[in-house]
Amino acid sequence: MNPVSVEGQIIGSVWMGMGQALTEEMVWKDGMLMNPGLLEYRSPSSVESPEVEPIIVESLDPEGPFGAKECSEGSLAATIPAIANAIYDAVGVRLHESPFTPERVLAGLRAKKHAKALNLTEGIDPTAPNRFREHGGALWFKGKGPERHPLDPSRHAEAPAGGTD
């Protein structure tokens, strides 16, 4: 195996995890993808991309064929909690919903300080499962855009304020 391509894999997956953790989000509204282009679905540009220092630990993995070990997206899974922990370390806010956009951090800070709340979960669709919401936690598209089907329960039921996570 060429060590340079292994390092490239690690750098790439850290970058990809950083995008998932910070900016990349598919925003849905009634089944329509609101950000179908790369202008609005924002993956990090070279400005945000940090220097990544890959360290290759070579070992014989008894589980893999001929002692081989995966070397691709392991670092992707680790990047997202690493950034979440960094945010907690910096401002003391635990975020449970990626991406950790600045507005979510601000909403978390406001909730913590009991200051003027920035309610991003107002008017959650009552029929939506707790973990599957339009636009992550912020349902600010509610009432916008084309009207829902007349039989859609969300047109009748007054939506409660959403879960707190």
Place this chain on the structure above:
Amino acid sequence: MSLPQFKLLRPKRVAQAIEYLVKYSAPQLPAQTSRGPDSRRRLSLHDSGEVQSSSTQNLTLRIVAGGTDLIPSMKQKLFEPEYVLDLRAIRELRGIRALAGGGVEIGALTTLREIERSEFLRQHYPVLTEAAATVASPVLRNMGTIGGNICLDTRCLWYNQSLTWRKSCGFCIKKDGDLCHVAPGGTKCWAVFSGDTPPALLCLDAELELASASGTRRVALRDFYTGLGDNYRNLQPSELLTRVFLPASSAGFTGVYRKLRVRGSIDYPLAGVAVVMKRLNGHIADARIGITAVNPAPLLVAGASELLAGKMGDECLAEAAGEMAAKMSKPLTTSALTPEYRREMIRVFTKRAVLAAAQAREN
């Protein structure tokens, strides 16, 4: 998504460009489009009355300079002109010239890169170079022009989408439809103006030169925008933006531009604040604040000069200025950040920009 068919016109002089404008520019008749509005109207959810055609949207001729905004929009079938007038061969509209009586004249075709790198502008009008340096990415700044940035089409999440997307959602009032998705029930378009340089130019009292067959006229930039989302500028179809003038009186202002965006590059502003300031003996002698990307037009914050003039630039004052700017901004759900957050950031960025301008080294 592919470009629609059009005929390319490439004039070499302004007079020739105006000739083309007079000859080919006319509001488009519904029958002329291959995919007429009739077929689209059937798809819109609220089928009531005539489709309103805004004068900026359905022209038979579009002007292209850098093409960084027009070409993607044409691919999304937001514009389907018969003719595209390419200004790039007009050399007389390029370049930055200091005028003899003070002030500066910037050709409309001057690229944002040239403005960003101009030593003269950096010395005398620093806020403009700073604002130009934040536009998109270097690749786009090499192509994009100051005239294009001033005339930039207003943007909206429900409008800057492909034809297929808009068809499935239902067309909006800005293009082909008769209702607004952002403010349902209203007939006003709320698409937001997302240029970076206009707030800086507003603070610097810029004037525009518009050329037409009957000669040229000069308008103040603050009168150029209408405040409407669909018909956002006071520019006749037969007129051409040729030059931007900055007066001598606004030279020497220290200035700061702050822009909210998710990425450090490429993104349009989601909120933008330009602050210019002139100081005398440690006190603010004159100051102006311009905001962008939160209203259908870039605006000067009314009352900001009166608030800031004659005071020390301290934190309390900056906070008051921030409140004032936030009050002027009316962001709606036109982009993928919540309006509440964008208004909040106008407040914070104004405060920071005022503090930064007040603490900047005096020229």
